[in-house]
Amino acid sequence: MRKKVIFKGVALPLLLLAPQLAITCVFFLWPAGAAIWQSVLQQDAWGLRTEFVGLRNFEEVLVDPAWREAAWNTLVFSAAVATSAMAVALFLAVQADKSIRGANLYKTLLIWPYAVAPAVAAVLWLFLFHPSIGLIGRALNQAGILWDYKLNGGQAMLLVIIASAWKQVSYNFIFFLAGLQSIPRSVLEAAAIDGARPTRRFWTVVFPLLSPTTFFLLVVNLVYAFFDTFGVIHALTGGGPGKATETLIYKVYVEGVQNTNLGSSAAQSVILMVLVIAMTVVQFRFIERRVHY
Amino acid sequence: MKRRFLAAAALGLAALAGLLPRPAAAQAQPVEIQFWHGLAQPLGGQLEQIVADFNASQPRYRVVPSFRGGYAETMVAAIAAFRANAAPHLVQMFEVGTGTMMAAGRAVKPTYGLLAESGVEIDFGDYLPPVRGYYQAADGRQMSLPFNSSTAVMFWNKDHFRRAGLDPNAPPQTWQEVEQAARKLKAAGLACPLTTAWPAWVQVEQMSALHDVPIATLGNGFGGLGAEMRVNNPLMVRHMNNLIAWQREGLFKYGGRDAAADALFPNGECSIYMGSSGVRSRIIREGRFEWGTAMLPYYSDVAGAPRNSIIGGASFWALNRGPQGGRNAEEWKGVAEFFRYLSQPEVDAKWHMETGYVPVRRASYAIAEREGYYQKNPGAEIPIEQLLRGGETTENTRGIRLGGYVEIRNIIQEEMEKAFQGQQDGQQAMDAVVRRGNQVLRNFERANRQ
Structure with missing residues (x-):
C-alpha cells in the first residue's frame, strides 16, 4: 500500500537531498573519518612526530583495566539514567494528563529543566548535595548519614545519575504526554465500561499503545546517557572519586583533551561509535518487533 | 532582490580588501604580539594591566592579551592552535605542563635563544633558584620566562x-x-x-x-x-x-x-x-x-x-606559529622586549604585592621589604623564606x-x-x-x- 513518488531525472532529488548530505558529510563523515585515521597513529601532542602503529592503540585500550572499569560504569550509569528518567516522566505524564486544576501550569513547570544547560544543572545539584555547603548534603550529615560524594564512589554515581536523569525527565514527559493524548478516548471508555480498574486500564490498554513512544524514548535516552552527560559529570565529580564516575565518553575527553594522547583517545571514540551503532541495530531489530504501531 | 545581492557582494569584497595588507600603513602600525593566558579575574585583570603598561611604555609593539579559560584549557587551546598553524606568540603555561613543553621540539622558541637573537639581557642569576630552576633545561639554559609563582x-x-x-x-x-x-x-x-x-x-x-x-x-x-x-x-x-x-x-x-x-x-x-x-x-x-x-x-x-x-604557578613560553615556523625577527624581538619589561624588579614587586604570588627575583623581594610590605602583611614573607631555605x-x-x-x-x-x-x-x-x-x-x- 505504499505510495511511491517517482522523480524524473537525478538532479532534482539530489538537490533536495544536498543540504542533509552536506551536513552529514561535514559533521559526521569527515570527523568520524579523521578519528578513524587518528586511531591508527601515534603522535606527540604538537603533531610534529607521527608514526603509523596499526591497531596498537586499540589493543592497549582493550587490555587497560581502567577502560573496562569505565565501560562497566557506563553500563550502570546509562541503564539507571534511562530507566529512572523514563519511569518518572511516565508517572508525571499520566498524572498531568488527568483533568486537574492548573494542569497547564504543571506541564510548563515540568518542561522547564530541559532548558537548563548541563553544567548549570550540575551546579544546582552541587549546591544541594555538597557535604559542607549543600542544603541536603548538610542535612544528611547532621541526621547521622555519612554523605560525602567526593570520597564515596557509590554516592558520587548516585548523584550524577540523579542529576542526569532529572534533566532528561522533561523531554520524556513531553513525548509521553503527547502519546497519552493521542490515545483515543473511546478505547479507554470501552475498557472502563467492561469494568477495568484504572491500574488495569493503564497496563493493558495505555502502556501497550504507548510502546512506540517508549521505544523511541529508550533509544534517545540511551544515546543521551552515553554522549550528552559529559557536562554533568565534568562539573559534579570530574570522573572521581578514584575513577568511580568515569564513563566511556568522559574517558575519551580525559585522554584526548587533558592528557593530549590523541591516538588512544581516537581509538576509544571509534570503539564507542561501534558500540552505539551495534546497540541501535539491536534495538531496532529485536525490540521494535514487540512494538505495536 | 538581485540588486540587494549585488550590494551584499560589494560589501563583502570591500571587507575582504580591508583584510589585505597595506604596505604603506603597516610601517606605522605596531607589531601585534598575541598572548594567551589562563588567569581568571581578578588576577587576569591585574595581568592585563601589566600588559597595558607595557604597550603604553613604547610604540613599536602591541601585546594583545586574551583569556583562554583555566591553565589546562589554555594549554590545550595553544596546542590545537599550533596544529592549525595559528598559535599565539606567547602562552602562559602552568608548571606541570613544563615537561610537555620541553619535549615540544620546534613548537617552542626557547627563551635563552630568543633573548640572544634579540640582544635582550635578563639576569637570571638574580631569580630565586627554585623558580628559575623549574623552567631550565638540564644544562641550565632558560627555556621559559618564570612569572607568577x-x-x-x-x-x-x-x-x-x-x-x-x-x-x-x-x-x-x-x-x-x-x-x-x-x-x-x-x-x-x-x-x-x-x-x-x-x-x-x-x-x-x-x-x-x-x-x-x-x-x-x-x-x-x-x-x-x-x-x-x-x-x-x-x-x-x-x-x-x-x-x-x-x-x-x-x-x-x-x-x-x-x-x-x-x-x-x-x-x-x-x-x-x-x-x-x-x-x-x-x-x-x-x-x-x-x-x-x-x-x-x-x-x-x-x-x-x-x-x-618547590613552586607552583606558571611561566611564559614563546611559540612558533605552526609546524612550519612562520614568525619573523621583528615579532620575536617584540616578545623579547615584553620579557625584558616583565623581568624588571619594579614590575615584579608590584605584581607580588598586589596579588600574593611570590616575587621571582631577589631584587623584587628587596623592594617589597624596603617598602615595608612585610610589616604591614605579617606572614607574606613565609613562602619566600620557605623557597629559599637551604640555599x-x-x-x-x-x-x-x-x-x-x-x-x-x-x-x-x-x-x-x-x-x-x-x-x-x-x-x-x-x-x-x-x-x-x-x-x-x-x-x-x-x-x-x-
Missing part, C-alpha cells in the same frame, strides 16, 4: 587553637606536632582539624622536596625522558598511611581534588589547612577569624629535612620535569582517593601510582622520540 604553605585558625587550649601563636612545625594539635582540636569539638588542597602537589610533591626525596629517577626527570616514578619510597608510604589513619580517626578531612579544599579554611570549618600561598588574599577577604601563615610541616626524624619547597636546590628540590605530568598528578589524586575510601593502604596506593605513572612516562617517551 607560588608555593604551598600552612595556614592555621588562631581562634580554633585558643578553643582547643593550644598556643595560638605557635603553629606546629613537624608532622608529629600537627598530629598532636589535631587531636586536641578534635577533642575540643572541632569538626575538621586538618585538610589539604592540591593533594598531589602539597602532600606528595612538596613533601618529597622538603625531605630531599626523589619523585622520579634521573633527578625527577630533568635528566631525560627515561625517568621512572619513585614515590613508593618509605617516606611517602609512611606519610600516606598517616593521612589514611588520621582520616579514619577524624583528624584529617579530604576536601577534594585540586583547589576544591580551598573553601574549607576561609569559611572557618577547618583549623589547619595546607594550600597555595596565593589563597592568602581570599582568606583576608572572606575569613572572619584570626589566622596565621606558617611553613609546611616535616618529619623531624628524616635526615636533611627540611629543605626548600641552592638539590636534584630532588629543583622541581619536576616529567612528560604527561598533568595525567600523573591526576593518577596520584585518584589513588589517594581510593586509599581514603578504604580500598587500599599507603603502600598499595603508592605502588599503583608508580605502575600507572610509569605507563604514562613510557607512552610519552615513545611519542616524543627524536
Whole structure:
C-alpha cells in the first residue's frame, strides 16, 4: 500500500537531498573519518612526530583495566539514567494528563529543566548535595548519614545519575504526554465500561499503545546517557572519586583533551561509535518487533 | 532582490580588501604580539594591566592579551592552535605542563635563544633558584620566562587553637606536632582539624622536596625522558598511611581534588589547612577569624629535612606559529622586549604585592621589604623564606620535569582517593601510582622520540 513518488531525472532529488548530505558529510563523515585515521597513529601532542602503529592503540585500550572499569560504569550509569528518567516522566505524564486544576501550569513547570544547560544543572545539584555547603548534603550529615560524594564512589554515581536523569525527565514527559493524548478516548471508555480498574486500564490498554513512544524514548535516552552527560559529570565529580564516575565518553575527553594522547583517545571514540551503532541495530531489530504501531 | 545581492557582494569584497595588507600603513602600525593566558579575574585583570603598561611604555609593539579559560584549557587551546598553524606568540603555561613543553621540539622558541637573537639581557642569576630552576633545561639554559609563582604553605585558625587550649601563636612545625594539635582540636569539638588542597602537589610533591626525596629517577626527570616514578619510597608510604589513619580517626578531612579544599579554611570549618600561598588574599577577604601563615610541616626524624619547597604557578613560553615556523625577527624581538619589561624588579614587586604570588627575583623581594610590605602583611614573607631555605636546590628540590605530568598528578589524586575510601593502604596506593605513572612516562617517551 505504499505510495511511491517517482522523480524524473537525478538532479532534482539530489538537490533536495544536498543540504542533509552536506551536513552529514561535514559533521559526521569527515570527523568520524579523521578519528578513524587518528586511531591508527601515534603522535606527540604538537603533531610534529607521527608514526603509523596499526591497531596498537586499540589493543592497549582493550587490555587497560581502567577502560573496562569505565565501560562497566557506563553500563550502570546509562541503564539507571534511562530507566529512572523514563519511569518518572511516565508517572508525571499520566498524572498531568488527568483533568486537574492548573494542569497547564504543571506541564510548563515540568518542561522547564530541559532548558537548563548541563553544567548549570550540575551546579544546582552541587549546591544541594555538597557535604559542607549543600542544603541536603548538610542535612544528611547532621541526621547521622555519612554523605560525602567526593570520597564515596557509590554516592558520587548516585548523584550524577540523579542529576542526569532529572534533566532528561522533561523531554520524556513531553513525548509521553503527547502519546497519552493521542490515545483515543473511546478505547479507554470501552475498557472502563467492561469494568477495568484504572491500574488495569493503564497496563493493558495505555502502556501497550504507548510502546512506540517508549521505544523511541529508550533509544534517545540511551544515546543521551552515553554522549550528552559529559557536562554533568565534568562539573559534579570530574570522573572521581578514584575513577568511580568515569564513563566511556568522559574517558575519551580525559585522554584526548587533558592528557593530549590523541591516538588512544581516537581509538576509544571509534570503539564507542561501534558500540552505539551495534546497540541501535539491536534495538531496532529485536525490540521494535514487540512494538505495536 | 538581485540588486540587494549585488550590494551584499560589494560589501563583502570591500571587507575582504580591508583584510589585505597595506604596505604603506603597516610601517606605522605596531607589531601585534598575541598572548594567551589562563588567569581568571581578578588576577587576569591585574595581568592585563601589566600588559597595558607595557604597550603604553613604547610604540613599536602591541601585546594583545586574551583569556583562554583555566591553565589546562589554555594549554590545550595553544596546542590545537599550533596544529592549525595559528598559535599565539606567547602562552602562559602552568608548571606541570613544563615537561610537555620541553619535549615540544620546534613548537617552542626557547627563551635563552630568543633573548640572544634579540640582544635582550635578563639576569637570571638574580631569580630565586627554585623558580628559575623549574623552567631550565638540564644544562641550565632558560627555556621559559618564570612569572607568577607560588608555593604551598600552612595556614592555621588562631581562634580554633585558643578553643582547643593550644598556643595560638605557635603553629606546629613537624608532622608529629600537627598530629598532636589535631587531636586536641578534635577533642575540643572541632569538626575538621586538618585538610589539604592540591593533594598531589602539597602532600606528595612538596613533601618529597622538603625531605630531599626523589619523585622520579634521573633527578625527577630533568635528566631525560627515561625517568621512572619513585614515590613508593618509605617516606611517602609512611606519610600516606598517616593521612589514611588520621582520616579514619577524624583528624584529617579530604576536601577534594585540586583547589576544591580551598573553601574549607576561609569559611572557618577547618583549623589547619595546607594550600597555595596565593589563597592568602581570599582568606583576608572572606575569613572572619584570626589566622596565621606558617611553613609546611616535616618529619623531624628524616635526615636533611627540611629543605626548600618547590613552586607552583606558571611561566611564559614563546611559540612558533605552526609546524612550519612562520614568525619573523621583528615579532620575536617584540616578545623579547615584553620579557625584558616583565623581568624588571619594579614590575615584579608590584605584581607580588598586589596579588600574593611570590616575587621571582631577589631584587623584587628587596623592594617589597624596603617598602615595608612585610610589616604591614605579617606572614607574606613565609613562602619566600620557605623557597629559599637551604640555599641552592638539590636534584630532588629543583622541581619536576616529567612528560604527561598533568595525567600523573591526576593518577596520584585518584589513588589517594581510593586509599581514603578504604580500598587500599599507603603502600598499595603508592605502588599503583608508580605502575600507572610509569605507563604514562613510557607512552610519552615513545611519542616524543627524536
